Amino acid sequence: MKLRLFLILAAISVTLVHAARLEPSRRPRYGATLRVEIGAVVNSLDPAVAAANPEEAAAKDQIGALLYDHRNPDGTFAGVAGSGPFRIAAWDPGKHVTLAASDSSRGSRAFVDSIEIQMGRAAKDRLLDLETGNVDFAELPAEQARSASDHGVRVSASDPDELVAVVFVAGRPISEDAHAREALARSIDRAAIVNFILQKEGEPAGGLLPQWSSGIAFLFSTAMDAAGAKQLWSQIAGSPTIVLGYDSADSLEQTIAERIAVNARDAGISITAESVAGPGSASPNFDARLMRVRMPSPHPREALVNLVAMLGPLAALDVAPLPAGVSSDEVFDRERAIVNSYRVVPLVWLPQVYGLSARVRDWKAPAPGESWPFADVWLDQESQ
Amino acid sequence: MTFRSKLFWVFTLALLLSVGVIAAGVTLVTRQAFEDLSRRHSEALAAQFEREFDRRRLDVAHRVQGIADAEGTVRMAIELSRPKADVSVYVNDAHGVSQSHQLDFLDFVGNDGSIISSNEYPARFGYKMDWLTQPQDWATLGSFLTTVDTQDGPALGLMSVSTVRVGDSNLYILGGERLGKDFLASLVLPAGMRALLYMNLDPSFQASNLIDDSGPVNLGERFAPFIAQEQQQPGRQTFAIAWTPDPSGSEAFHALPLQGRQKELLGVLLIGNSQQEVVELERRIRLLAFGVAGMGLLVGLLLSWWGAARVTRPVRKLAEVAREVSAGNWSARTDIRGRHEIGQLALAFNQMTQELTEQRERLLQAERVAAWRELARRLAHELKNPLFPLQTTVENLRRAKEQNFDQFEEVFRESTGILLAEIENLKTIVGRFSDFAKMPQPELGTVNLNDVVRAVVKLFEAQFGAVGRPPITSELHLEENLPVIQADATLLHRALENLVLNAMDAMPAGGVLMLRTTREDGGVGLEVSDTGTGLTPEECERLFTPYYTTKQHGTGLGLAIVQAVVSDHGGRISVESETGVGTSFHIHLPAKPPQMPAPVSAPVQSQAPTPSPVEAPPTPESAPSEGA
Numbered sequence A: 001m002k003l004r005l006f007l008i009l010a011a012i013s014v015t016l017v018h019a020a021r022l023e024p025s026r027r028p029r030y031g032a033t034l035r036v037e038i039g040a041v042v043n044s045l046d047p048a049v050a051a052a053n054p055e056e057a058a059a060k061d062q063i064g065a066l067l068y069d070h071r072n073p074d075g076t077f078a079g080v081a082g083s084g085p086f087r088i089a090a091w092d093p094g095k096h097v098t099l100a101a102s103d104s105s106r107g108s109r110a111f112v113d114s115i116e117i118q119m120g121r122a123a124k125d126r127l128l129d130l131e132t133g134n135v136d137f138a139e140l141p142a143e144q145a146r147s148a149s150d151h152g153v154r155v156s157a158s159d160p161d162e163l164v165a166v167v168f169v170a171g172r173p174i175s176e177d178a179h180a181r182e183a184l185a186r187s188i189d190r191a192a193i194v195n196f197i198l199q200k201e202g203e204p205a206g207g208l209l210p211q212w213s214s215g216i217a218f219l220f221s222t223a224m225d226a227a228g229a230k231q232l233w234s235q236i237a238g239s240p241t242i243v244l245g246y247d248s249a250d251s252l253e254q255t256i257a258e259r260i261a262v263n264a265r266d267a268g269i270s271i272t273a274e275s276v277a278g279p280g281s282a283s284p285n286f287d288a289r290l291m292r293v294r295m296p297s298p299h300p301r302e303a304l305v306n307l308v309a310m311l312g313p314l315a316a317l318d319v320a321p322l323p324a325g326v327s328s329d330e331v332f333d334r335e336r337a338i339v340n341s342y343r344v345v346p347l348v349w350l351p352q353v354y355g356l357s358a359r360v361r362d363w364k365a366p367a368p369g370e371s372w373p374f375a376d377v378w379l380d381q382e383s384q
Numbered sequence B: 001m002t003f004r005s006k007l008f009w010v011f012t013l014a015l016l017l018s019v020g021v022i023a024a025g026v027t028l029v030t031r032q033a034f035e036d037l038s039r040r041h042s043e044a045l046a047a048q049f050e051r052e053f054d055r056r057r058l059d060v061a062h063r064v065q066g067i068a069d070a071e072g073t074v075r076m077a078i079e080l081s082r083p084k085a086d087v088s089v090y091v092n093d094a095h096g097v098s099q100s101h102q103l104d105f106l107d108f109v110g111n112d113g114s115i116i117s118s119n120e121y122p123a124r125f126g127y128k129m130d131w132l133t134q135p136q137d138w139a140t141l142g143s144f145l146t147t148v149d150t151q152d153g154p155a156l157g158l159m160s161v162s163t164v165r166v167g168d169s170n171l172y173i174l175g176g177e178r179l180g181k182d183f184l185a186s187l188v189l190p191a192g193m194r195a196l197l198y199m200n201l202d203p204s205f206q207a208s209n210l211i212d213d214s215g216p217v218n219l220g221e222r223f224a225p226f227i228a229q230e231q232q233q234p235g236r237q238t239f240a241i242a243w244t245p246d247p248s249g250s251e252a253f254h255a256l257p258l259q260g261r262q263k264e265l266l267g268v269l270l271i272g273n274s275q276q277e278v279v280e281l282e283r284r285i286r287l288l289a290f291g292v293a294g295m296g297l298l299v300g301l302l303l304s305w306w307g308a309a310r311v312t313r314p315v316r317k318l319a320e321v322a323r324e325v326s327a328g329n330w331s332a333r334t335d336i337r338g339r340h341e342i343g344q345l346a347l348a349f350n351q352m353t354q355e356l357t358e359q360r361e362r363l364l365q366a367e368r369v370a371a372w373r374e375l376a377r378r379l380a381h382e383l384k385n386p387l388f389p390l391q392t393t394v395e396n397l398r399r400a401k402e403q404n405f406d407q408f409e410e411v412f413r414e415s416t417g418i419l420l421a422e423i424e425n426l427k428t429i430v431g432r433f434s435d436f437a438k439m440p441q442p443e444l445g446t447v448n449l450n451d452v453v454r455a456v457v458k459l460f461e462a463q464f465g466a467v468g469r470p471p472i473t474s475e476l477h478l479e480e481n482l483p484v485i486q487a488d489a490t491l492l493h494r495a496l497e498n499l500v501l502n503a504m505d506a507m508p509a510g511g512v513l514m515l516r517t518t519r520e521d522g523g524v525g526l527e528v529s530d531t532g533t534g535l536t537p538e539e540c541e542r543l544f545t546p547y548y549t550t551k552q553h554g555t556g557l558g559l560a561i562v563q564a565v566v567s568d569h570g571g572r573i574s575v576e577s578e579t580g581v582g583t584s585f586h587i588h589l590p591a592k593p594p595q596m597p598a599p600v601s602a603p604v605q606s607q608a609p610t611p612s613p614v615e616a617p618p619t620p621e622s623a624p625s626e627g628a
Helices: A002-026 A054-067 A123-132 A142-150 A178-187 A190-197 A226-234 A251-266 A300-315 A328-341 B003-069 B071-081 B093-100 B181-186 B220-232 B276-326 B341-402 B408-437 B449-464 B489-506 B537-542 B558-568
Strands: A033-037 A086-092 A096-101 A114-118 A137-140 A154-157 A162-168 A242-247 A271-276 A288-294 A344-350 A353-356 B105-109 B115-118 B143-150 B153-166 B169-178 B193-199 B210-212 B237-242 B250-259 B265-274 B445-447 B472-477 B485-487 B511-520 B523-530 B572-578 B582-590 B614-616
Touching: A033 A123, A054 A086, A054 A096, A086 A114, A123 A137, A123 A142, A123 A353, A137 A142, A142 A154, A142 A251, A142 A353, A162 A178, A162 A251, A162 A300, A178 A226, A178 A251, A178 A344, A190 A251, A190 A344, A226 A251, A242 A251, A251 A271, A251 A288, A251 A344, A288 A300, A300 A328, A300 A344, A328 A344, B003 B071, B003 B143, B003 B153, B003 B169, B003 B193, B003 B250, B003 B265, B003 B276, B071 B093, B071 B153, B071 B169, B093 B105, B093 B115, B143 B169, B143 B265, B153 B193, B169 B181, B181 B193, B181 B210, B193 B220, B210 B220, B220 B237, B220 B250, B220 B265, B276 B341, B341 B408, B445 B449, B445 B489, B449 B472, B449 B489, B449 B511, B449 B523, B485 B489, B485 B582, B489 B511, B489 B523, B489 B558, B489 B582, B537 B572, B558 B572, B558 B582
Parallel strands: A033 A114, A033 A137, A242 A271, A242 A288, B472 B511
Antiparallel strands: A086 A096, A096 A114, A137 A353, A154 A353, A162 A288, A162 A344, B105 B115, B105 B169, B143 B153, B153 B169, B193 B210, B193 B265, B237 B250, B250 B265, B445 B485, B511 B523, B523 B582, B572 B582, B572 B614
16 A cells, blocks of 8 residues: 555656656747748838838738737728837848837737848748758748758648639730630649649649638639640630740749640640749730739638739629628639639649748747737747 | 964963963862862761760760669659659759759659659659650660750750669659750861751751851851751751852851651751861962962963074074065075074075076076077068168169169169168167167156056047958946056056057957956056957967067067066066957056166066966066167
């Protein structure tokens, strides 16, 4: 009996001692500086100053969410800089910004004392810094997630929330030919794009909303139909050539565009892939554009409305407005109408991929419409 | 043209022909030598290309094999040999590996022929290269030329295949170098040469497929026919393209077909050799040759001139001596010496002249004797007729005196009358001879021969139709536009009178007397024809000999006077006659006598017998001098 009691007490003692030794690393700690690298270049943090490009706008939005505690319905920030969990400690426009934890924030104080954000870092530099432990957080291209993981980088990916699609430019002769649009849509091997180009990071897109959001994305076909595409293309009079544009600064777009061209040519479609000066820009020389649209909200209606708002002007989508509170069936009908018009050809859904150092704790990838939760993360000093 | 000029031109022509033949030969040989040199250069470059090509083959094969032997590739092959292997992880590997091994093209191809990773066409992953799964197509070739699909379109590549075999699964490594401007730039070319590559990537000729070491070739379409020929029948060929009208702007090309695995034409290597240097060198050589030829020609011309002069000098001397001889200087001799043909000719000429002089002397002597005899015979004949009546009259007068004839007075008167008449007759005979001996020098004036003819015919018109004489009809054929001549009208009148009298004597039974004047080269012509009895050839030969006559009572001086007048005017006279048909005298008178002829009284030589038609030369005729 005494022996049993001794053993029980010994076991409890060992467990308590061991628990006491592990407890500090599991308990959130205040302090330290979160080192962040982003690819975008932010030249002004003033909400009133418009961003030069979507990339800057997105980065500016993320930083703004750390500085302000209130957001207007239109998405702009309200109040003064510093009302949020962080305030600006140092600012070198376009290069570097240091945010310090604000003690006067309405919410609880951030765990980290400061955040140092390096701007304009190339993807390969960010990956290299992650591998060498010189940075705690960095955005990574989705296609590099697997490679980064293979190289020991801690990778975090969101649900796929960014649609890559081919958008036919309204008014172009070939764009107004439904057979040509459908032929191109059928010729594309989406699975190969996901598996090879995206290294299985993402999913083929048949609809305009991801499966995790709408729940019915599987109803849209993502299969390649080269024979059907060839038959459709043969019905087109003359010998037209589709000029597919892509953002010259986006290597992923370029790779996908070239793969589309290979698929299309295999189906007998005459197509050339050419670069465009910038994202979203249209040119009278292009019949179609490769575009990336990120969901602003996980809700299907808001996401579809945003997508129509983003692509509608270029593709001249003839879609009735979706008022608030419409049923999911109506959202599906709108989505199907757009997809069946082949003016927007969904290709793949991309997740947002982040590289994290080993010391970053309590990180959770933000959902569409959410900001980086830097106020909630803490840094484990012993993991360095 | 003189003999010297002819000789000079013959020499010059021979020299020109020789120089021309040599110049043409030099040019031809030079051109052939340069063409041969150019061809050898091109062939050497083609051989260099083939060596470089072979070296690159080995190099490419070595590097591809190096990739196959690399640990990463072996690990890839092992991973891919497993069931349900994830090939997507290797999709970007070709790029890095190709860069580390300095290959333009690199493809990792799975066991089923699907592309796992491609450097030159990254987006082609998953597509198949079925031919790789048929090793018999490439295994024995080592490296080979083939078309490679790239992101920018088809290209030519020098490729090699290596295989990594794990169990039953193969991983094919297809790698190679682009055959393009970089390859051309790596060829070491002599100055003036360049290498072009036509990539036979399209069914028909495309100028954009023709490149040099800097990119597409300007005016590439000029190669279209030659490339088309290669496409139809691949093989080595040479051709030239004239880039400019100037020959120096042309370029000779040596075409080398590049064939693939199935012997299909994939490209054509064109080795260009600029002809500028060759043409300029040819021009310099030609210029030099022409300069030397020109100098040689000049020297040759001078030598020809000198040689012609040297050769023709003795001939010219001989000609001068011959002219002197022909001018009457029978003592002229040439001093040309030597054993050559001209010397022998000169010797023969001197001998001939000597012989002719002696023969002439003998002939002159014989003719002089004959003339004296003829003169003596004529004088005897002429004088004998009056002498006989004189003798008879004197004898009658003496007899009448001795017989004391009553009618002596009457006889004396008659006899003295007869004596005086016969003496007068003698004086007439002597006067005629004297007249011939004292033929006057022509006093030249402007004379229209037609006028002279008309005057003479008018003089004799009455006698042509005289009673008791068979009629003679005169016919005048006078040239209307007969030019005037410088002559003595009186002498011409006298000469024509003699001819007309002669014709009348030749037509005792009547006939036709025809007088014709004609315009002749350098003067005028006169023809006097009759339809009389005609003359024998022998008579024609002696017709102009003084004191020769065929008539019973002629003095034989009429035609001699005619000939003397014609000769004094620098003209010539000839006769044509046929027995029983008639006789024609042809006279040519120059527009102006070349020089005043020697006086008739000067010693002349008798005319040598001439064949009928007889023509008397315009030299002073031979006639016995008055004193003779």
